[in-house]
Amino acid sequence: MAENTKTILVVDDDPDARTYMTTVLEDNGYATLTANDGAEALGKIEQQLPDLVALDVAMPEKSGVAVYRALKENERLKGVPVIIITGISEDFKRFISSRRHVPPPEGYISKPVDSEELIRMVKGLLP
Numbered sequence: 001m002a003e004n005t006k007t008i009l010v011v012d013d014d015p016d017a018r019t020y021m022t023t024v025l026e027d028n029g030y031a032t033l034t035a036n037d038g039a040e041a042l043g044k045i046e047q048q049l050p051d052l053v054a055l056d057v058a059m060p061e062k063s064g065v066a067v068y069r070a071l072k073e074n075e076r077l078k079g080v081p082v083i084i085i086t087g088i089s090e091d092f093k094r095f096i097s098s099r100r101h102v103p104p105p106e107g108y109i110s111k112p113v114d115s116e117e118l119i120r121m122v123k124g125l126l127p
Helices: 015-027 038-047 064-072 090-097 115-125
Strands: 007-011 031-035 052-056 082-086 107-110
Touching: 007 015, 007 038, 015 031, 015 052, 015 115, 031 038, 038 052, 038 064, 052 064, 052 115, 064 082, 082 115, 107 115
Parallel strands: 007 031, 007 052, 052 082, 082 107
Antiparallel strands: none
16 A cells, blocks of 8 residues: 555445445555454554545444544544435434534545545545
């Protein structure tokens, strides 16, 4: 990997979704880390700060919403862009964007994830 390769943490409890997203990202020159739930994601973020987090919302253990809040409320972590990956509706998008104590996520992608949309969004967030 090149010295300036950006690292993306893919958090999803569905192994097929994780594999799909990491393959798409790696094929486009990004390094990836994976976590299958929110608790594991926070542990990985503490070990190695990623350049971006692709975060599924509906997960067991610690939900994506809890992970998102933990990131955005932490001074050291709040600058990491987050793309919310969700099969959940526009209502959820309005809900999370209306929370006063945390800023809205940098991006949203609906499931099933479109590879071109994912790469376009990542490139826009990681110059």
